[in-house]
Amino acid sequence: MNIPTIETENKWETSHRWPVRVYYEDTDAGGVVFYANYLKFMERARTEWLRTLGVEQQSLLNEHGIGFIVAALDMKYLAAARLDDHLTIQTSITQIGRASLNFAQRVLLSDTVLAEGNIRVGCVKLSNFKPSALPDDLREQISQLDKR
Secondary structure: OOOOOHHHHHHHHHOEEEEEEOOHHHEOOOOEEOHHHHHHHHHHHHHHHHHHOOOOHHHHHHHHOEEEEEEEEEEEEOOOOEOOOEEEEEEEEEEEOOOEEEEEEEEEEOOEEEEEEEEEEEEEEOOOOEEOOOOHHHHHHHHHHOOO
C-alpha cells in the first residue's frame, strides 16, 4: 500500500471533510496527539463519510449482518497536533473491491498535512468474520462518487 501520490492528489479537492478538535485525552505526556489517536480520528471520519451517503453502520449490521474491519493500513506521520488544535480529516475513496474499500485519508491543521495514510477496509459477515460482498446499493452509491 502506498501513501497518496499525485494521482490521488486531485481526489483531495472533492474529498469528504470532517472537523475534529484535539482534547486532553488525545494527547500524551508531551502534550502532542498520541500517534494511535490519528487512527481513531480517521475511523470516525470514515463513519461520517458513510453517513453522508445515508448509510448507518448499525443498519448494515441489522439488515445485512455485516460490518467493516481494517484489513491493512500504511501511515506516514509528518508533524504533531497539540491540545485544542482544530483539525480536518479528509477522506477519499480510492478503490472499490467486491468486499473491500480502499481509502486515502489525511489529517490537516489549516493547510499543513500532519498525517496521511491508506486504509483498506474489509466487509465481513459479523457472525463468522468471513469476507462478505458489499451490498449492491452501497456499491452503487460509492461508484457514483467517482462520476461527480
